[in-house]
Amino acid sequence: MVINPISPTVDFDQDGVQHGFLKLPYSHDQSAWGSIMIPITVVKNGTGPTAVLTGANHGDEYEGPIALYDLAAKIDPVDVSGRIIIVPAFNYPAFLSGTRTSPIDGGNLNRIFPGRPDGTVTQKIADFFQYQILSRADYVLDIHSGGRTLEFIPFAACHVLPDKRQEKRCVEAMRAFNAPYSLMLLEIDSVGMYDSAAEELGRVFVSTELGGGGSASATTIKIAKKGIENFLKHAGILAGDPLIEPTVNLDMPDGRCYVSCETPGLIEYTVELGEEVEEGQVVAVVHEVTRTGRPPALYRAGISGIFTGRHYPGMINMGDIVAVIAVPV
């Protein structure tokens, strides 16, 4: 049996706050005996549930890392009942390079679970979380945003699950996170996701999309910070009640929610994220760039609802997502 070579420099069972690393040996041309040092903070105080908080599952999504580096620096074990495991930059090599996937092996951490202990760097990270971290967790929060190529209205999400009691606990945790929007997802293709790995182990799991474009704003950072604090209060790890403000509940009934691109070019959006759109309404046009004087291609909403997500860069390619539309419930 192959042992995962990642060794933590923190003791998960020790009370107090520890700042350390998940040390992942990585022999390569620039360092024959090198290691990747993934920062981790463990805060523990007595008994109680364990929450695992992660950011930068995709390396170009910033609300999670910002809120979690901040939390790790400020958290006082006195305020904690139970344990918080904070990994602000889950796919750390991707985070350092500011890219969705790992520059080392191209690994998309959220499509690679359960990983392999003798696999690539990204597979080793997945395997370690599958067998060493999720096994210690009761509550799991993975903070995503749109990254450099997508932008979303800020929402928390959970999944339709076969175990309706688990689903209910996840929905309650999503509501406790209390983002401006809350989305119920029926994933078509959940193979390899961290979400599925956590859910299959029976954990209370919440995910988010809080913005995008490879940046973070004061507003979306505040949503992340409030959501984390609410989530920990909901889990009973921090004292007090979550601060609850109005949220819009959304659903994505079927494939009409997605508009995709069949004409590469320069994309001009005609509506803003968060606006209501009618089925058939033009949400974007795409201009051919090799010459002037051509009429642009029109892209229309396939369903009425809220303009929830969009392509971010100025140029768009064949097959890219133009628009995501969700339906208020």
Add this chain to the structure above:
Amino acid sequence: MVINPISPTVDFDQDGVQHGFLKLPYSHDQSAWGSIMIPITVVKNGTGPTAVLTGANHGDEYEGPIALYDLAAKIDPVDVSGRIIIVPAFNYPAFLSGTRTSPIDGGNLNRIFPGRPDGTVTQKIADFFQYQILSRADYVLDIHSGGRTLEFIPFAACHVLPDKRQEKRCVEAMRAFNAPYSLMLLEIDSVGMYDSAAEELGRVFVSTELGGGGSASATTIKIAKKGIENFLKHAGILAGDPLIEPTVNLDMPDGRCYVSCETPGLIEYTVELGEEVEEGQVVAVVHEVTRTGRPPALYRAGISGIFTGRHYPGMINMGDIVAVIAVPV
């Protein structure tokens, strides 16, 4: 004397609308006898002033190209008195690669004027505009945004000029553009700018910054479209009066307007663009990413005013701009 090898496929003196190219011979490894084909539209109707409209002077700024490809496709010569020269993607190789500078020669088109007819690709473009385009212009509008690494509140700008009559005409044109913000610039280092080239020739010149992040929104695109139409009405090339809405007039008195970074890491903004800030107020903090548990570095406003510009990507390096603050007048 060296002749600029760029040949236009349009006739600048012909009435009607022509869609063509500035054809720039470029011999390289992928095409021994290749050319760069920069799209151009010329619309002319009788006599009257000439306006030159450009986008993508930097290749990752999108409001200009979107509004100008759109204008080129829709403009009817019947509505025109005089001439409009539209070049939606000024530094076309940079625009195609979605980068600020040209992937061919690294050229920053806005620092390379007056260019050289026998220079690099970017220098040839500059030389052609210096001697063939600006010479035909009365009104010049160059639409910028922040690009992939900066983000701004949407403003039109003009410069303090030695010729106060010319300055006044530029200010009037900037006001006609009527962006939400209007900024009077005293450039410290204007060497090589297209702006300076146009102004030194006595043209009425207006520039803008309309957003950033390497994307464009429905809102900023509308600002660009309205501004262009207003600008052409102000020049008398389109009929009617500019549509004028309230604008905030801004000034940048001195170096205190700029906050720059001396600690690389993950940047967390604490205020939104457009908010008022007080001198000494923290506008952003930077988290070290190699380890958790460290207090972040604080960045404070050097002057009271409006938070006008920021670094866009989630990570920031030594020497990058953290914040630009402008003062309402």
Add this chain to the structure above:
Amino acid sequence: MVINPISPTVDFDQDGVQHGFLKLPYSHDQSAWGSIMIPITVVKNGTGPTAVLTGANHGDEYEGPIALYDLAAKIDPVDVSGRIIIVPAFNYPAFLSGTRTSPIDGGNLNRIFPGRPDGTVTQKIADFFQYQILSRADYVLDIHSGGRTLEFIPFAACHVLPDKRQEKRCVEAMRAFNAPYSLMLLEIDSVGMYDSAAEELGRVFVSTELGGGGSASATTIKIAKKGIENFLKHAGILAGDPLIEPTVNLDMPDGRCYVSCETPGLIEYTVELGEEVEEGQVVAVVHEVTRTGRPPALYRAGISGIFTGRHYPGMINMGDIVAVIAVPV
């Protein structure tokens, strides 16, 4: 069980002509929710056999894509009895980059069958053809050329097969294709080939090599077009008889047919493709390039026959093929 995520936008069972895509979801740094859109045309009219026609199995081979984009644009369902599935650019990412293998995963599509539904992009394409396309096929034609690094005399080919009735049907189809040369292949290493995948399913399979060098000429394009029309007539999908002209039948008895390089340098061929060579005759010499004044290395034919294939680029490396010689039968 893992489902192949490729979804066709065409209905294989609908009469008439449909131009659409095989849509392959591909999440990467440049597009988090992107897709690869492989063009496909399905032409169907009533009942009858199904032919699958592919080009650009290797991305730098052009006679196939040219003839098939042309066919897809011109074909009238009225002329068809049965069904034609046309995929002009089989390994579409490789085709777009003009390289033999995929720039995404380095995949050589013709060595990767039967693929994997949860594998790399190239593995997913192979899996989809294995289970969704070949299952619908009666006749399969895969048009190859030499690509950027090899050049061949134009030939159609089929394989020695264990099932002699199937082999006979393949030979008849190869003869119907009627290239200037017809070659009977005993593949040493057929693992992972599309050829083998089709043959093992009992399909009538024909392959070709029609030229090379990463280009196509009017002559080789005509061979491809005539061959495709002949192949479809032979299958009974188009009406009429194949147009048959003289062909030279060739065989490759053993390893003496291959001459390979053991001296890197500049290669000088002394015979033209299609010429007869005698065993022991010098077919090429290789000049060392680091200095002048050295005698070149000589490469001799290992068998008498027709000079059938050669290295294309001006420089040659250790281990590259110098010459392929086939024996007329």
Add this chain to the structure above:
Amino acid sequence: MVINPISPTVDFDQDGVQHGFLKLPYSHDQSAWGSIMIPITVVKNGTGPTAVLTGANHGDEYEGPIALYDLAAKIDPVDVSGRIIIVPAFNYPAFLSGTRTSPIDGGNLNRIFPGRPDGTVTQKIADFFQYQILSRADYVLDIHSGGRTLEFIPFAACHVLPDKRQEKRCVEAMRAFNAPYSLMLLEIDSVGMYDSAAEELGRVFVSTELGGGGSASATTIKIAKKGIENFLKHAGILAGDPLIEPTVNLDMPDGRCYVSCETPGLIEYTVELGEEVEEGQVVAVVHEVTRTGRPPALYRAGISGIFTGRHYPGMINMGDIVAVIAVPV
């Protein structure tokens, strides 16, 4: 005054055959005190004219280097009256990388004359030939082909010159070279060419285009070898009369000889190089590749004549040359 740092390891004034180098100091990251060693052969016997023979002025053109490495290895000074300076790989770094231009500085050696002694690597080579090699020459032959991106019928060429006596001497040398085609060129843009540098110094200068595609065939290599021998006989450096076979004399009267591309895609030629074409005849079509079912763009001859040159790779871009047509005289 700056001295060119290139030092030859051969003595240009010594009788006999010497194989050596032009040693060009080049300090870079892979070798702090490195040099580029350009192979050179000098053959001298008594008094008489000097011929300078070069290949690989562009690094992906192979008939010249093949014929000249071969000549350098075989030449016997006893057969020579005067001097031959042989540089088979003129832009040696480009030749080693198989690219038109230098991988070191992007330099196109044939557009950079007279170079600079303190410039880039390519500029230093040009300066050395301008002041150290051409100054020693009477006859200059520079053997080109189409390279990886162009293909030509095999022709020798010379230029219309202001000095008609010099022009006549060049034409006689071109005819002595005796390629299958002979072309009289009126260059529009001869700035920076080696051709112009030699002609301005009053040398007898002949250039060629002998094929292309980044390869060489037995046929085109024979044309080069015969042409070089003829050229040296014509100069009186080798004994005997040139071997003269029929040639087709061609002219290129004006811009109608060039057809250029305005639709990127997959190019399908409908005529072969060397065929006669009529004005208005379709010589090629370009297929859009992002989808099937579209009619291709048609490209027509602008003048009646011989199809003389074409784009070589299977894919073509905006602004690339589609066809060159020359007119028999």
Add this chain to the structure above:
Amino acid sequence: MVINPISPTVDFDQDGVQHGFLKLPYSHDQSAWGSIMIPITVVKNGTGPTAVLTGANHGDEYEGPIALYDLAAKIDPVDVSGRIIIVPAFNYPAFLSGTRTSPIDGGNLNRIFPGRPDGTVTQKIADFFQYQILSRADYVLDIHSGGRTLEFIPFAACHVLPDKRQEKRCVEAMRAFNAPYSLMLLEIDSVGMYDSAAEELGRVFVSTELGGGGSASATTIKIAKKGIENFLKHAGILAGDPLIEPTVNLDMPDGRCYVSCETPGLIEYTVELGEEVEEGQVVAVVHEVTRTGRPPALYRAGISGIFTGRHYPGMINMGDIVAVIAVPV
């Protein structure tokens, strides 16, 4: 069953000396039908044991290749009793690029055993040695150095093995090699190593680390040459007794032997390799480079012993090894 496609051009059972290749077919974009040609020498004389000698298992380690190319050029079969198989550049693609791992597939040959016959290039090499080379071996010597990123005092090494008789034979062979230092290794993670593959087959196996930094000195080359000759004499393949000089026997009891880096920057060593250090003694400091005026981070020995290995480049990253300390026994 899949057959390894590597074919040797030498006959392992033929007496005399043969210089040839392990020919590994490798189809790629630069050569559709190319091969990697790994140089190999087989020297055989009558019956007797077989020694397999390899260098460049990692491509940036040079004492092995130097000593083995030298041996292959000089060895006289008359002096041999048995057989020597010499592969100077084991991971040949890595060796050609001067990198630890293969530029083709990133493969670390010493972590990939037993390989796969249908795997990547590096996996194919491993599989061939596993089943074709080690099966023929009695004595196996694999000569390593530190490579570009590590530097060691020169030592031979063998492993603690479960079969104590085999271990004893390995220790005797290590002592016969007689490097200045001899190290007994208890590998923590020996999965995929060539060492383990040889040992599990019961071979007498010796490894070394003879220097590093991506270079070799006259001194370390002499150690390699003497060690190889001694090893072959010890095996009885060459006549005579090994030349034995004093060696220092070393042990590495536990993890305290390793000091690793948690502060990226510029590394300043305070002791030389081979010096004795005391537990707690500063062996290196690391300077932050983004600013001056900061105190450096201190790195201390975790155990008393000999300073055995260090990081080589001037800059060091998080997780790199700072120091290896071994304990004299």
Add this chain to the structure above:
Amino acid sequence: MVINPISPTVDFDQDGVQHGFLKLPYSHDQSAWGSIMIPITVVKNGTGPTAVLTGANHGDEYEGPIALYDLAAKIDPVDVSGRIIIVPAFNYPAFLSGTRTSPIDGGNLNRIFPGRPDGTVTQKIADFFQYQILSRADYVLDIHSGGRTLEFIPFAACHVLPDKRQEKRCVEAMRAFNAPYSLMLLEIDSVGMYDSAAEELGRVFVSTELGGGGSASATTIKIAKKGIENFLKHAGILAGDPLIEPTVNLDMPDGRCYVSCETPGLIEYTVELGEEVEEGQVVAVVHEVTRTGRPPALYRAGISGIFTGRHYPGMINMGDIVAVIAVPV
């Protein structure tokens, strides 16, 4: 007149110690309004001479930066009479990338003086030192090593100068530095060197080569630290007398001191740096690597003397330096 845009954040005329930056604005694709921040320390106390100390003129040379970051962190203004300007990483972008030249513009800082204020990044650094730093200097010390591709015995050096009084002052300063070797240089090509820039301004200038290979050892770091302290004592800026140990005085009379490579391959040195060699003695051999069994090429000393410098990497190319030999005086 163009102003150099570099702005120092330190005041050169202020007493005490200041740690700051030379801030060089650099607009590029990763940061539109970015700057390069070159660390600098200024230490001043009263009146007295000014010494300028630099390291990493080439970015892969480490003794200088190590000793100077260390000095900057420890220096106490109380110990200073006059002023010390410390720039540990002169070509800072090259230093950060660990390469000889700048990754931004390929600039070799030591061949680019006097630079240009409106040039590339490296040219701007040179211009700033030419006009802002050297103008303030009395004593200038620039600490070099061999870098990644060369290795030297540790020496200090100065040049033969036209002004013999200045030369004498430089020689005295070199002797004060007191490296194990002291070398008197007659540079052939000193164009563009920092050395020449300083000397032409009449400064007392000393340079060094202290090791190489892209690393630094405890021994060579000690030589640098002692040399700097001695140099500052000699200048009267630090109190006390230089610590003087024996040094070997060397001379390099002519081109026979250099042995250069004409056979690419694997280099085997037969003597160690610092050993005495006789004219004609083999100092290295080069093995061809494409095959085994070939005799290596031999390289011999052209003059008797001390083996002073060598190529560092294991592989060597055409034109690289094999050996530098200096003659004791």
